[in-house]
Amino acid sequence: MTRLGWGILVAIVVVIAGFASVTRFGTIRPEARMARGAAMPSPGAVVAATSPGRLVVPVAGVARAALRDNWGDPREGGARAHHGLDIPAAAGTAVLAAAPGRVAKLFQSGRGGTTLYVRSTDGGTVYYYAHLAGYAPGITEGRIVRAGETIAFVGDSGDAGPGNYHLHFGVQRMAPGMRWWQGEDVDPYPILAAGTAPR
16 A cells, blocks of 8 residues: 555544544533533423422432432521522533423523523412523423423523532412512422422
8 A cells, every 4th residue: 555545544544533532422411512512402302201290300310319408508698598409410411390381481690590480380380490501402481391301401600609510499389470580489398309299
């Protein structure tokens, strides 16, 4: 084989090896996709199955037994109490709809960062998801979501602090006529630990 032929062969091997190392044949983690700006998995994929009336733990791969109650923990040096449940997870982990409903609001705030509010199908509960890295493709205000559906991704936006990757999950009881931000906060821990929808 000529010197030119060997050079072409080596170039082909290098290109194939490089392609294999970056693609991993479809097994790239979500956070790696996010870092490259590529599309995330479709929100239509149901990641966790649930029975009617049973809440899904809203972070993929987190077991109910792993949840830790942090309701009422001091924040801002004791100036306020924590009204939610923080669920630690790796950056880019799928955030799942805890219950079926309609996306009421996609919102950016100083404390919560990238946030998402889902109102239950009966209108009596709002589920709040905060510190997100971003929304799943196709998630828009007004969209109907199923329990267990990927709606967003774990991040550290807002006042979470760089590298403090977790989902802040909140539950609010809603009276008729209340808007997405007006509900009464309820401790999500006992609801999620039991797996039952709030009453």
